[in-house]
Amino acid sequence: MDSCEPLHLVVPATLLDAQAATERVVNLCGRLGIEERALYGTAVMEWLVNVVKHSYAHASGAHITIYVAAGPEAIELRIEDTGAGMAPGQFEAAPSELLFDESDLAALPENGMGLAIIKSVMDSVYYHSERGVNRLTAVRRWAR
Amino acid sequence: MLLEDTSEGDCLVVSLKEQRLDAVIAASFKEALLERIDHGQHNIVLDMAYVNFMDSSGLGAVVAILKHLGDKGRLRICRVTPAVMAVLKLTRMDRIFRTFETLQAAIAA
Numbered sequence: 001m002d003s004c005e006p007l008h009l010v011v012p013a014t015l016l017d018a019q020a021a022t023e024r025v026v027n028l029c030g031r032l033g034i035e036e037r038a039l040y041g042t043a044v045m046e047w048l049v050n051v052v053k054h055s056y057a058h059a060s061g062a063h064i065t066i067y068v069a070a071g072p073e074a075i076e077l078r079i080e081d082t083g084a085g086m087a088p089g090q091f092e093a094a095p096s097e098l099l100f101d102e103s104d105l106a107a108l109p110e111n112g113m114g115l116a117i118i119k120s121v122m123d124s125v126y127y128h129s130e131r132g133v134n135r136l137t138a139v140r141r142w143a144r
Numbered sequence: 145m146l147l148e149d150t151s152e153g154d155c156l157v158v159s160l161k162e163q164r165l166d167a168v169i170a171a172s173f174k175e176a177l178l179e180r181i182d183h184g185q186h187n188i189v190l191d192m193a194y195v196n197f198m199d200s201s202g203l204g205a206v207v208a209i210l211k212h213l214g215d216k217g218r219l220r221i222c223r224v225t226p227a228v229m230a231v232l233k234l235t236r237m238d239r240i241f242r243t244f245e246t247l248q249a250a251i252a253a
């Protein structure tokens with residue numbers, strides 16, 4: 001697989017801008033021939049939506065910084081915001097896969113699936129807040 | 145958001161004519177489908193042929209539709225694109241939804 005220039009975006013923290021940024025990530029993956037590109041786009045969208053809805057709580061004038069690098073070894077995502085961020089331990093406490101009872105229709109999850117999706121798609125995911133900046137770093141290494 | 149309804153006997157085929165079922169349209173999509181159910185449409189085929197991106201908000205909307213139908217109705221999903229199927233499989237929701245390769249198969253099921 002080839003490499004190409006990393007994607008570095010600073011976008012307004014809105015759902016429409018999250019959508020547009022996600023499309024650029026999917027297109028980047030597409031140019032590199034990454035088969036599961038939509039899943040990486042989904043992982044990015046999940047986090048951007050989380051930032052827009054929760055970290056910034058739809059505050060106007062807020063921005064999100066997105067960095068995506070992909071190449072022969074891996075894809076790396078780094079997303080930063082300066083909103084309220086997550087409570088300590090909240091990110092770590094989120095399950096790394098979606099768990100539900102398939103036989104219990106009423107108990108099927110309708111929300112709260114985003115972090116599990118990110119953790120399922122990526123090999124390693126870290127969340128860190130420092131000096132007012134919240135940063136998600138996620139890496140998926142290609143199988144050899 | 146563009147939805148197209150077609151009646152096939154007692155079955156309502158709802159085609160979502162959008163490329164993305166995500167947080168931007170998930171709430172209005174869910175609302176539109178719940179309205180159809182509340183107006184008596186309990187046999188629904190959801191045609192996803194146009195959708196090549198779905199996030200958890202979109203998935204949650206489809207789950208909500210299934211739950212709203214409950215025991216009183218049926219939901220089948222057809223023409224699921226590989227990108228959407230990847231999300232269904234990743235979340236194991238492919239075990240929950242009845243999916244069909246063709247519209248005809250979904251209607252006949």
